[in-house]
Amino acid sequence: MRKIQMVDLKGQYEDIKNQVNTSFEEVIKNTSFINGPEVKQFQQDLEEYLDVKHVIPCANGTDALQIAMMGLGLKPGDEVITADFTFAATVEVIALLQLTPVLVDVEPHTFNIDPQSIKKAITPKTKAIVPVHLFGQTANMDEIMKIAKEHNLYVIEDNAQAIGGNYTNEAGEKTKTGTIGDIGATSFFPSKNLGCYGDGGAIFTNNDELAHTIRGIVNHGMYERYHHDVVGVNSRLDSLQAAVLRAKLPKLDAYNKARRNAAEKYTNALKNHQEIVTPEIIGEGDTHVFHQYTLKIKNGKRDALAKYLQEKGIPFGIYYPIPLHNQKAYADSRYNEADFPVTNQLVTEVISLPMHTELDKEQIAFITGAILEFLKD
Numbered sequence: 001m002r003k004i005q006m007v008d009l010k011g012q013y014e015d016i017k018n019q020v021n022t023s024f025e026e027v028i029k030n031t032s033f034i035n036g037p038e039v040k041q042f043q044q045d046l047e048e049y050l051d052v053k054h055v056i057p058c059a060n061g062t063d064a065l066q067i068a069m070m071g072l073g074l075k076p077g078d079e080v081i082t083a084d085f086t087f088a089a090t091v092e093v094i095a096l097l098q099l100t101p102v103l104v105d106v107e108p109h110t111f112n113i114d115p116q117s118i119k120k121a122i123t124p125k126t127k128a129i130v131p132v133h134l135f136g137q138t139a140n141m142d143e144i145m146k147i148a149k150e151h152n153l154y155v156i157e158d159n160a161q162a163i164g165g166n167y168t169n170e171a172g173e174k175t176k177t178g179t180i181g182d183i184g185a186t187s188f189f190p191s192k193n194l195g196c197y198g199d200g201g202a203i204f205t206n207n208d209e210l211a212h213t214i215r216g217i218v219n220h221g222m223y224e225r226y227h228h229d230v231v232g233v234n235s236r237l238d239s240l241q242a243a244v245l246r247a248k249l250p251k252l253d254a255y256n257k258a259r260r261n262a263a264e265k266y267t268n269a270l271k272n273h274q275e276i277v278t279p280e281i282i283g284e285g286d287t288h289v290f291h292q293y294t295l296k297i298k299n300g301k302r303d304a305l306a307k308y309l310q311e312k313g314i315p316f317g318i319y320y321p322i323p324l325h326n327q328k329a330y331a332d333s334r335y336n337e338a339d340f341p342v343t344n345q346l347v348t349e350v351i352s353l354p355m356h357t358e359l360d361k362e363q364i365a366f367i368t369g370a371i372l373e374f375l376k377d
């Protein structure tokens with residue numbers, strides 16, 4: 001059996017090696033390292049793939065979220081509602097911009113932000129909601145868009161874990177995740193479903209005016225060379241990264257399918273055990289692109305299982321071990337433990353198994369076999 005890795009990017013590279021190496025040589029030959037033609041081409045490829053009017057590439061997913069909030073003109077003191085159970089980047093940029101993060105609980109079956117909790121958290125100061133499509137499954141965007149419309153709030157989708165996912169709304173229309181709200185932000189960190197060979201990110205929007213504003217913000221607030229109209233940042237996708245992403249984008253659907261196949265195999269092997277809750281897929285299967293395959297382990301056995309897997313040389317991840325409202329940087333006297341029953345429980349139960357496009361049957365059987373062995377009787 002091949003060595004099991006949490007993420008395996010080598011196999012993908014073998015498959016696109018010629019194209020990537022040729023484009024790398026081209027970029028180096030032209031010395032067009034920043035804003036080379038590859039960046040523009042990738043932008044257009046991604047606009048077409050997502051069926052969105054504007055893609056603005058930037059340096060990473062955290063920047064994408066920050067720039068999205070700057071672009072919407074959010075001001076210090078504005079409240080932004082997001083999930084308590086997510087990677088810290090989401091809340092970090094809210095705090096960094098001196099907006100007020102308002103963390104709310106998630107749904108137990110999808111790990112995604114709970115629309116009922118959003119409703120309860122809205123105040124006259126609330127300006128935006130940031131749903132995170134956690135582990136690759138789209139949040140309940142029908143409900144979130146309804147709440148946003150009713151209260152006149154912006155919706156910024158954190159799509160870092162869900163690129164390529166399709167959301168089918170109540171009317172039966174399919175939309176790519178990240179293009180449903182006012183603005184979407186994504187990351188091309190190497191281990192993401194569409195990853196480059198360094199850092200990268202992008203912002204998506206169908207709003208022409210917002211796209212224009214953001215194109216200036218990413219470039220030091222310049223709309224005309226050396227005229228700085230707003231306070232901006234320096235956030236660029238470099239040409240080498242764009243070349244990798246151009247080679248990978250046509251394969252994204254196949255990559256996501258490979259992840260879904262691996263997820264299905266895991267679920268088939270583990271679904272009937274009383275102490276294991278396998279991930280629930282909402283709606284049509286293509287809503288979930290399995291950035292992570294995350295189980296809930298019942299009866300307080302998660303940590304012992306983790307230790308067992310470690311001894312067996314099976315990689316795993318605990319995403320995420322601490323609720324954001326309990327992190328020193330984001331703790332706030334307004335929060336009440338009773339408001340986060342789901343997150344508080346999830347952090348003790350979740351464990352993510354190896355997930356990437358190169359997993360084979362034998363590896364999955366070995367991993368699931370070890371889990372079942374540990375949990376037998």
Ligand SMILES: *Cc1c(COP(=O)(O)O)cnc(C)c1O
Nearest residue numbers: 060061062087089160161187189
């Ligand atoms: C990875 C990730 C980010 C940040 O992306 P970077 O490119 O690492 O800055 C933001 N939000 C979520 C949910 C992520 O998983």
